[in-house]
């Protein structure tokens with residue numbers, strides 16, 4: 001097929017999160033071809049007048065559990081901290097059906113796109129029997145919506161009968177888990193830059209998988225050159241569990257399993273100690289900081305600035321929609337700014353720091369240097385916001401206003417050079433139908449546990 005090499009000039013934005021791009025950006029063949037200086041008029045075939053838009057790199061979400069959109073604001077869970085919150089929800093999640101995974105993935109990806117997110121990860125780790133195609137369904141949803149994904153094959157293998165936290169009904173055998181991950185890598189993992197779909201392996205947490213599986217994960221990562229992911233240093237309870245069970249803090253434990261020898265990123269990192277930041281930096285490990293979730297579950301405040309200073313890549317994540325309970329990335333950027341200001345002071349943390357964490361920082365966490373910045377030859381992943389809602393009236397600096405005043409919905413979103421959101425709506429996707437289906441399935445899941 002002959003490829004169309006249309007050059008689109010996104011012209012003269014109200015503001016743009018890049019140097020020397022006041023005249024806009026030229027897009028060609030899914031990439032940023034050039035940045036345009038103020039007053040210049042580059043060669044182009046099409047033009048988009050961005051004079052009412054603030055343009056930023058597409059936001060990148062480094063941690064989520066999309067299936068949890070089906071259990072938001074659950075009365076039996078919303079007053080607990082992590083371990084009790086999980087124990088209240090595991091039996092509900094055991095009722096997940098494959099159809100529910102599809103509906104939850106579509107809804108979460110739609111929410112993310114509408115909030116300006118162009119790349120997302122997901123950590124799906126609940127596989128009740130009959131769920132062999134859960135990740136396949138997530139690939140299908142991402143392809144339908146046109147969002148770039150790094151989907152992780154999550155898992156749990158250490159049930160409460162063996163000293164873990166989850167019930168046996170949501171755990172799987174190690175052999176089954178590893179075979180399925182091999183299958184997913186060969187079916188969907190694109191190792192090339194600009195890939196739209198990648199697969200990573202993500203044992204759920206130290207308290208829900210066996211040590212053998214944590215070790216086998218490293219072998220798998222080396223063999224296929226894939227990333228590893230897990231929850232780590234989220235709560236003091238987890239530190240205590242690891243000390244009691246393994247005689248080591250969480251990072252030392254995963255280090256003993258070989259995780260510091262392969263590329264990996266960790267969700268939360270709230271309780272990493274100062275001497276562990278150096279180890280993380282030396283291992284080129286990244287941290288997905290999830291401010292809303294950490295506040296909601298009262299887990300603590302992640303030492304983001306100190307870890308970043310030590311050389312650790314810092315990205316942002318919305319975390320599962322039962323501990324946030326939203327999948328809105330631009331709001332997550334704002335919460336990161338607010339929470340980190342609380343820790344470090346107003347002079348130390350700016351709106352630009354938070355926006356950097358949610359874009360270039362997240363890209364570094366995921367080892368995707370072609371994403372997260374507006375520069376020539378990088379991916380044409382963009383989010384454009386209008387400042388025409390009430391909360392922006394009176395704002396002086398348009399870029400700062402985006403974060404400080406609380407933007408929540410993008411007007412236009414481009415992924416890989418294609419518009420996926422136009423005028424605040426998804427392109428070629430029936431959002432009303434998706435929402436109705438999701439709501440209905442959520443009711444089914446929630447009532448099953450109470451009957």
Ligand SMILES: [Zn+2]
Pocket residue numbers: 063064065231267319320
């Ligand atoms: Zn999580």
